[in-house]
Amino acid sequence: MHTEPPQYPAALGECSGRVAGSAHTRVLVYEPGPAGLRTSRWVTEHRAQLVDALDRSGAVLVRRAIDSPGALDEVAACVGGELLDYTERSTPRSRVGGHVYTSTEYPAAQTIVQHNESAYARSYPRWLFFAALETAATGGETPLADSRAMVRQLPRELVDRFREKGVRYSRTYREGMGLTWQEAFQTDDPLQVERYCEEHGIEHAWTADALRTRQYGPALIAHPHTGEESWFNQAHLFHSSNLPREVTEALAELYPAEDMPRAAHFGDGTEIPDEDMDRIRAAYDACSFAFPWERGDLLLVNNLLVSHGRRPYTGNRRTLVAMAEKVSTRRTGPGSYVFDL
Incomplete structure (x- = not known):
């Protein structure tokens, strides 16, 4: 509609x-x-x-x-x-x-890509x-x-695939690599972090020097009154292709896949192709107004x-x-x- x-x-x-x-x-x-x-x-x-x-x-x-x-x-x-x-x-x-x-x-020199605020969260x-x-x-x-125009702009088969599978967001919080878990969760208490994760459906595990999290969310959400769907996820922001290729390659030399600062997969754990991300970014470019x-x-x-x-x-x-x-x-x-x- x-x-x-x-x-x-x-x-x-x-x-x-x-x-x-x-x-x-x-x-x-x-x-x-x-x-x-x-x-x-x-x-x-x-x-x-x-x-x-x-x-x-x-x-x-x-x-x-x-x-x-x-x-x-x-x-x-x-x-x-x-x-x-x-x-x-x-x-x-x-x-x-x-x-x-x-x-x-x-x-100032960086672009902040299109996103719906906290769309990765519950x-x-x-x-x-x-x-x-x-x-x-x-x-x-x-x-x-x-976000409704995004649904209309994207290829139907891509939209159907994302609707069916959803998105898995993975993060690794460690000192010197993006936000620390203390900054992200606004506490110095690991027990408070664990309680927050359990209450909000976030899988979590501590390593020797980091905190790993995984959470799942839909890719599209409908308005309850109009039935119109919004493209409501941050897969393109968490996906490795959001970084310059040389940065992604350097990170891959430092960390195994499960320890990357951010990652996005389909909800079933399979890879999201770079080509999908290219289409999503092109759709954002087409739909944007400034x-x-x-x-x-x-x-x-x-x-x-x-x-x-x-x-x-x-x-x-x-x-x-x-x-x-x-x-x-x-x-x-x-x-x-x-x-x-």
């Missing part, structure tokens, strides 16, 4: 609205008037319309709306309710204050809130890609429907993020899953 793009109001309170994007991914953009915007009041008054827009298009951009981490914390809570901590971490971030974090702290945030407090001199956009950040921008994203990434940049860039409403996956039949809303 494919929902036709809705007609949005030309104005929402003191903001004028328009639709931006591509044939695959749409963003509803709101521009405040000359008097500016009292953002917390505005999002509270128009929360129902904003949530409806997020449940349809998947992303809303509000210009000149946020000027501090505290403002982002307040506005995100007005829309999403209780905000979430960043747990079961996959990338380095720092808490700025309250429930506001820096966006992923990777070097639970994940429904709402993401980004704020641009400082914009890069060049680059630094946050591309968006509609806009230039402006200082003070607020971007609201429905994480269940839209993936995000980051393009390389020059100069200084400060983009913050908050997350709200924990969602989990419910199995409804063989190879069939829905977001448990």
